[in-house]
Amino acid sequence: MIAEFGLAALWLAAALAGLQLLAGALGLTARGVALGAIVRPVAVVQGLLALIAFVALIVLFCQTDLSVKLVAMNSHSAKPLIYKFAGTWGNHEGSMLLWVTVMGLAGSFVALVERRLPEPTMLATLAGQAFVSLGFYAFLLLSSNPFERISPVPAEGQGLNPLLQDMGLAFHPPTLYVGYVGLSIAFSFAIGALITREVGPAFARAMRPWVLGAWIFLTLGITAGSYWAYYELGWGGWWFWDPVENASLMPWLAATALLHSCSVLAARNALRAWTIMLGVVAFSMSMVGTFLVRSGILTSVHAFAVDPERGSFILVLLAIYIGGALTLFAVRAASVTEGERFAPVSREGALVFNNVMLSAVLGIVLFGTLYPLVAEAMGAKVSVGPPYFNPMSALFVVPMLLVMAVGPLLRWRRDGFTRVRKALAIPAGLIVLAAIGVAAWGGVGLLPFIGLALAGGLAVASLLPLRGRSLRRTPLATWGMVVAHLGVAVALFGMASESAFSVEKLVAARIGETTAVGPWHVKLEGIRPVAGPNWTALEADLTASYAGGSPTKAHPQARFFWSPPQPTSESALLTRWNGQLYAVLGEEADDGRWQLRLWWKPFVTMIWFGGLMIGLGGLLALLGRVASDLRRYVARGKIAYRRERQGR
Amino acid sequence: MTETSAAPKPRRWAIWLPLVLFLGFVGLVLLGLFRPADREVASAMVGKPLPAFDLPAATADKPGLAFKDFAAGGKPRLLNVFASWCIPCAVEAPQLDQLAKMGIEINGIAIRDHREDVTAFLARNGNPFTRIGADDVSKVQMAMGSSGVPETFVIDGKGVIRYQHIGEIRADQMPMILEKLKEAEQ
Amino acid sequence: MKRLLILLLMVFAAPAFAQDTMPPAPYAYRQLDNPAQEEKAQALMETLRCLKCQSQSIADSDAPMAGDMRSQVRERIAAGEDPEAIRAWLVERYGDYVSYAPRVTALTWPLFILPVVLLVLASLLLSRRFRKGGGE
Numbered sequence: 001m002i003a004e005f006g007l008a009a010l011w012l013a014a015a016l017a018g019l020q021l022l023a024g025a026l027g028l029t030a031r032g033v034a035l036g037a038i039v040r041p042v043a044v045v046q047g048l049l050a051l052i053a054f055v056a057l058i059v060l061f062c063q064t065d066l067s068v069k070l071v072a073m074n075s076h077s078a079k080p081l082i083y084k085f086a087g088t089w090g091n092h093e094g095s096m097l098l099w100v101t102v103m104g105l106a107g108s109f110v111a112l113v114e115r116r117l118p119e120p121t122m123l124a125t126l127a128g129q130a131f132v133s134l135g136f137y138a139f140l141l142l143s144s145n146p147f148e149r150i151s152p153v154p155a156e157g158q159g160l161n162p163l164l165q166d167m168g169l170a171f172h173p174p175t176l177y178v179g180y181v182g183l184s185i186a187f188s189f190a191i192g193a194l195i196t197r198e199v200g201p202a203f204a205r206a207m208r209p210w211v212l213g214a215w216i217f218l219t220l221g222i223t224a225g226s227y228w229a230y231y232e233l234g235w236g237g238w239w240f241w242d243p244v245e246n247a248s249l250m251p252w253l254a255a256t257a258l259l260h261s262c263s264v265l266a267a268r269n270a271l272r273a274w275t276i277m278l279g280v281v282a283f284s285m286s287m288v289g290t291f292l293v294r295s296g297i298l299t300s301v302h303a304f305a306v307d308p309e310r311g312s313f314i315l316v317l318l319a320i321y322i323g324g325a326l327t328l329f330a331v332r333a334a335s336v337t338e339g340e341r342f343a344p345v346s347r348e349g350a351l352v353f354n355n356v357m358l359s360a361v362l363g364i365v366l367f368g369t370l371y372p373l374v375a376e377a378m379g380a381k382v383s384v385g386p387p388y389f390n391p392m393s394a395l396f397v398v399p400m401l402l403v404m405a406v407g408p409l410l411r412w413r414r415d416g417f418t419r420v421r422k423a424l425a426i427p428a429g430l431i432v433l434a435a436i437g438v439a440a441w442g443g444v445g446l447l448p449f450i451g452l453a454l455a456g457g458l459a460v461a462s463l464l465p466l467r468g469r470s471l472r473r474t475p476l477a478t479w480g481m482v483v484a485h486l487g488v489a490v491a492l493f494g495m496a497s498e499s500a501f502s503v504e505k506l507v508a509a510r511i512g513e514t515t516a517v518g519p520w521h522v523k524l525e526g527i528r529p530v531a532g533p534n535w536t537a538l539e540a541d542l543t544a545s546y547a548g549g550s551p552t553k554a555h556p557q558a559r560f561f562w563s564p565p566q567p568t569s570e571s572a573l574l575t576r577w578n579g580q581l582y583a584v585l586g587e588e589a590d591d592g593r594w595q596l597r598l599w600w601k602p603f604v605t606m607i608w609f610g611g612l613m614i615g616l617g618g619l620l621a622l623l624g625r626v627a628s629d630l631r632r633y634v635a636r637g638k639i640a641y642r643r644e645r646q647g648r
Numbered sequence: 649m650t651e652t653s654a655a656p657k658p659r660r661w662a663i664w665l666p667l668v669l670f671l672g673f674v675g676l677v678l679l680g681l682f683r684p685a686d687r688e689v690a691s692a693m694v695g696k697p698l699p700a701f702d703l704p705a706a707t708a709d710k711p712g713l714a715f716k717d718f719a720a721g722g723k724p725r726l727l728n729v730f731a732s733w734c735i736p737c738a739v740e741a742p743q744l745d746q747l748a749k750m751g752i753e754i755n756g757i758a759i760r761d762h763r764e765d766v767t768a769f770l771a772r773n774g775n776p777f778t779r780i781g782a783d784d785v786s787k788v789q790m791a792m793g794s795s796g797v798p799e800t801f802v803i804d805g806k807g808v809i810r811y812q813h814i815g816e817i818r819a820d821q822m823p824m825i826l827e828k829l830k831e832a833e834q
Numbered sequence: 835m836k837r838l839l840i841l842l843l844m845v846f847a848a849p850a851f852a853q854d855t856m857p858p859a860p861y862a863y864r865q866l867d868n869p870a871q872e873e874k875a876q877a878l879m880e881t882l883r884c885l886k887c888q889s890q891s892i893a894d895s896d897a898p899m900a901g902d903m904r905s906q907v908r909e910r911i912a913a914g915e916d917p918e919a920i921r922a923w924l925v926e927r928y929g930d931y932v933s934y935a936p937r938v939t940a941l942t943w944p945l946f947i948l949p950v951v952l953l954v955l956a957s958l959l960l961s962r963r964f965r966k967g968g969g970e
Contacts, residue, residue: 235894242889277666288673297680311681319674326667333663344960356959360952367948370676371936377679380941381689385891385934387881392949504876506865586863595863689885692929733854760856760898785859786902793927795885795899 003068006056007147010097013049013104014137016042017130020107024127028120028195036123040111043126046133047101047108054088054101057146061088066157069150070094076159080533086170087160089177092294092310093146098174099290100136102181106210107133110185116206116629118198125192132184135317143313162535162561162568168228176221176248180286182214183255190279191325194332199272200339204265207279209625211262215255216618222248223611234569234584236599238498238607241389243298246369247289250362254282257358260351268348268412270339273329274355280329284322285362291318298373343414350407357400364392394447401454401492404485405461423464431457444500451496458489476624484617491610497579497603508593518600519547520581522554527585527594535561537570540585540594544574556585556596580604688814691793691801698727698807699791703781706758706766713755713781718807724832725753726825727801728777729789731761732769734797740816741773747822748776752829756780759789759797800825804832854898861908862901868912875908878917881934882907882924891934 020042027036057070061084066072074091075084089098107129114122140146164170189207193199225248230238239245258278264271292298295311342348368384375382405427409420435453438444444452462485465478505517514523525541537559545551556572574581579602586595693699698715705712718725728744730737748754756777758766766780783789792801792809802811802825810832817825866872879893886897892904903924910920924932936942 233894237894240890240894273663281666284670291677295677295681297677315674315677315681322670323667323674326670330663330667338963352963353960356956360949360956363952364948368945370673371942371945373676373680374944375930375941376683377676378941381929381931382936382942383883383931383934384936384945385881385883387935388945395949396952504865506863508863587858590857597863689928689931692925692927731854760854760902762856765855784856785905786899787906790903790906790924790927793929795928 002056002059003065003147003149006053006060007145009049009053009056010137010141010147013046013053013100014134014141016046016049017104017133017137020046020130021127021134024123024130027123028127036119039123039126043111043130044108046130047104047106050097050101050104054097057094057097058085058088060147061085061094064157066155067149067151067153069148070146072150072154072157074158074160076157076534078534079160079165082167083160083165083170087164089173090160090164090170093140093144095173095177096136096140096144097146098177099181100133100140102178103129103133103136103184106182106185107188110188110210114206115633116202117192118196121192121196121198121203123192124195125188128188128191128195129184132188132321135320139310139313139317143310159561159564161564162559162566165534165561166228166232168224169232172221172224172228175217175224179214179216179218179221179255180248180251180290182210182217183251183283183286185210185214186255186258186279187283187321187325190276191328193276194328194336197332197335199265199276199336201266201269204262204275205629208259208262208266209622209629211255211258211279211282212618212622212625215252215259216615216622218248218252218255219611219615219618222252223608223615226611227608230604231571231573231582232568234571234597236502236504236582236597236601238604241368241384241386243369244293246365247293250289250365250369251282251285253358253362253365254278254285257355257362258282260358261355264348264351265339268340268342270342270348271352271355272339273333273336274338276333276336277329278355280322280325284318284325285366287314287318287322288366291315292369298369342412345410345417346415347407347410347412350403350410353403354400354407357396357403360396361393361400364396365389368392390447394450398450398454401458401488404488405458408462408465408481408485423467424461427457427461427464429457430460438500448496448500451492452500455489455493455496458492459486462486462489476627477621478624480617480619480621480624482617483620484614487610487613487615487617489610490606490613491608494603494606494608494610498601498607501602502604503600505596505598507596507598508589509596510593515596515598517581517598518602520598520600521545521548522581522583522596522598523551524594524596527588530557532559535559538585540572540583540596542572542583542596544581544583546576546581554581554583556583558585558587575605578602689795690814691795691809691812693793693809694812696809698803698809699788701781701788701791703757703783703788706756706761706780706782707763707770708767710775710777710780713757713779715807717755717779718803722805723753724802724804724810724829725755726829727803728754728756729759729792729794729797729799729801730756731759731797732765733761736816737798738769738773740798740818741776743817743819743822744776745774747825750826753778757783757788759783759786802828802832856898858898858901859905861905861912864908866908866912871911872908874917875904875911878911878920879904879907882921883932883934885928885932 020039023035024039026032027039060068060071061075064071064075064077064084070093075087089095111126186207193203226238261271261275261278265275291314294314368388371384372382409423431453434456438449438452462482465482503518505515507515509515509524511524511526514521523543525543528539530537530539537557539555539557542554543551544554552574554572554574557570559568559570569584572583582599582601584597586597588594698718700715702714703712744754754776758780798816800813800817801809804810811828866875880891882892884890884892884895884897884900886899887895892900907920921933936945938946
């Protein structure tokens with residue numbers, strides 16, 4: 001019953017999306033103005049129906065209703081409830097349903113609260129949102145129906161990949177998805193603005209909070225994903241430049257650029273066409289990334305995800321939406337002037353530089369990710385990995401970081417370096433000092449060297465915009481910028497420190513044997529069997545002490561899941577303020593020794609603290625923007641009220 | 649400069665650039681989607697002489713294998729990379745047996761395998777090999793550019809690798825293997 | 835990143851039905867005694883692709899063949915071989931696929947031209963904008 005109910009809700013939502021598109025489009029014409037009035041309510045109901053369908057699927061998963069094919073294929077009655085719940089989106093159909101749900105809800109939200117733009121622009125925006133949703137509804141209903149029944153009903157489900165049975169992983173994909181799909185709002189705004197030729201500061205101010213919101217989720221999603229890969233995969237790496245990771249990084253790069261160009265457009269009415277274009281590109285990157293992952297085209301060696309039919313379907317959607325939006329852009333953008341002018345040394349100048357550099361990094365990541373495909377088309381196989389991505393992106397990231405330090409201190413429109421020279425003396429000095437220090441330490445590769453040298457200076461520079469201000473009266477948005485930029489410096493420090501100072505130790509240890517790794521002494525006390533709800537494991541009992549201090553316990557496990565049967569290794573982490581000890585239990589050697597992999601990673605946690613700070617900065621900025629918008633709204637309301645009374 | 653000239657003419661082409669790039673992407677991906685999936689890592693050693701190696705015997709009843717066994721000249725032969733723990737290797741055993749019965753010399757390299765397991769495997773599935781070398785740490789496998797089991801190489805009379813077959817030899821692939829052997833005679 | 839695990843799943847799943855029981859190669863899970871050599875070996879291993887797992891380096895994989903490759907790399911480094919020579923040796927056998935560090939070849943030059951193109955494009959864009967804006 002629930003499955004049919006969910007499916008009905010989904011069909012209804014799709015129908016409403018069609019209505020929303022139609023009414024929105026007609027609402028723009030002279031004769032259909034009346035129809036425009038129903039667009040907002042329809043958008044709200046459409047989003048709610050998608051949510052209902054998604055909730056129905058969650059219920060099916062939580063009840064382990066094996067008569068539903070998707071549940072039978074991806075769940076198991078013996079799984080802990082939390083993973084049954086999270087398993088809803090741990091598969092293709094469920095995650096696509098989550099996609100349309102987020103998209104529908106974002107549309108509802110915009111329809112409910114966004115009142116700053118001229119109504120025709122809003123109609124075009126909501127129609128655009130419905131148009132994009134419609135494609136994904138069609139994809140779900142025609143080729144990926146999550147509510148399909150199975151007959152005969154199997155006695156038991158096939159289970160969920162144990163690697164997915166992890167708290168971090170259960171909630172990281174939806175976070176990322178909210179970010180991906182949230183960018184659809186920016187896309188629809190851009191379309192709406194192009195159609196109605198309304199590009200200006202008001203448009204940027206309206207779009208900014210939505211971009212910020214999506215960007216916060218993206219930032220947190222990527223941060224969480226990186227930490228998950230770090231502790232769950234058991235090899236101590238936190239970023240592999242894997243196509244899947246790159247797919248999440250690309251929308252983030254575009255959204256970061258968009259966020260900054262929005263500021264320029266909002267404050268100075270410049271960069272109009274560029275901002276529109278980034279709005280289109282950001283969500284396009286979400287779709288391209290999803291396509292690359294879903295179609296299995298980049299990881300074609302893994303038969304798992306390969307499905308040419310689905311791949312082709314998404315490709316057609318991409319061609320329609322991205323191709324259509326870019327065509328619209330090319331046709332209309334010529335009539336959108338770039339707006340106000342400014343000097344190279346100015347706030348806008350710095351932001352433009354940042355935008356161009358971010359776009360260049362995006363170009364590198366996209367091209368490098370796709371290049372193996374290009375090579376295959378030419379009949380050869382190549383791999384593009386960290387040795388390419390690291391230096392090539394650094395080429396653009398390093399200048400960008402330097403400008404990031406200076407930019408916020410500059411005035412809008414026109415400024416001179418002489419004015420900020422004094423303020424920048426401290427960070428510049430710090431950078432030089434750090435460079436000398438690290439060089440004296442020696443044995444550090446070029447990229448970590450640059451990172452370590454820059455981090456301290458950047459951190460100080462990111463605080464400089466607060467200089468001479470009353471901290472209480474500093475706007476929240478400025479705080480947001482400071483925190484986010486500081487987060488960049490912190491993350492950079494973590495990355496550089498991890499790659500420069502990590503110590504790795506592989507040992508075959510006897511019970512009772514002590515191993516030294518960096519400042520740690522780790523003793524293998526014993527190995528014991530343990531059992532979880534759907535797994536059994538061997539667990540190492542480790543006693544670790546830092547620099548002769550009091551010992552702490554750590555328990556890495558070699559787990560064996562039985563539904564489906566699969567081994568995983570659960571690393572044990574001991575976190576200190578200055579880094580992490582990372583322990584993995586390997587196999588038993590012939591002579592009764594146990595393989596242990598131990599790492600001491602100084603300041604590695606800074607990577608994710610930095611990521612969290614960047615997200616927090618975004619949140620502060622969002623709160624600041626929303627609060628000031630509300631204040632303006634209330635003030636305008638009061639004025640209108642007063643006028644009305646005077647008029648009477 | 650006036651506001652109108654702020655949207656300069658020379659930028660016209662640049663405005664189409666994103667669309668052009670995107671169309672390039674679609675074309676590339678279309679090629680990728682409809683190309684038959686190629687999941688194998690082919691050896692780059694085809695056409696080159698066998699690398700130098702000398703492997704001890706993998707079973708008691710057959711001698712080990714060294715590259716100089718191939719330099720002796722004579723007819724082309726097959727070099728089969730297999731393992732007792734590999735299921736497709738058992739699947740292709742009848743085909744190898746048939747080839748051996750046709751008078752084709754087949755040498756084997758057992759990858760990461762215990763002697764007793766190899767012996768049991770051959771007892772179970774037949775032994776088409778004249779020589780079997782034991783490659784316990786995949787060293788020779790790597791030297792040959794082979795990335796899995798089973799793989800079968802056609803080696804010509806001069807010890808040059810002429811062809812690499814990835815995966816098990818199926819019954820319907822027998823004529824193709826024979827064809828490759830014939831080609832290697834030239 | 836969710837998909838990443840699915841890749842990893844495949845890595846673990848493959849040996850599940852065909853797992854050899856041989857102990858790992860001598861240097862698969864053992865570091866070289868000389869720290870400078872180990873560092874060199876580690877740096878190289880991180881840029882070699884595991885052929886069995888496709889989306890991981892041999893430094894990050896528990897696949898037996900990745901272990902054999904690690905052992906081979908460490909032994910050769912210990913014997914004094916240059917890391918790039920080892921990479922070249924592997925590329926000679928498996929093609930460019932085995933190395934995560936693309937070489938500049940007739941096939942891969944666009945990868946290395948791209949940053950230059952982007953730099954030129956970026957400076958063009960920036961200079962035009964600033965000339966336009968600054969030259970009041």
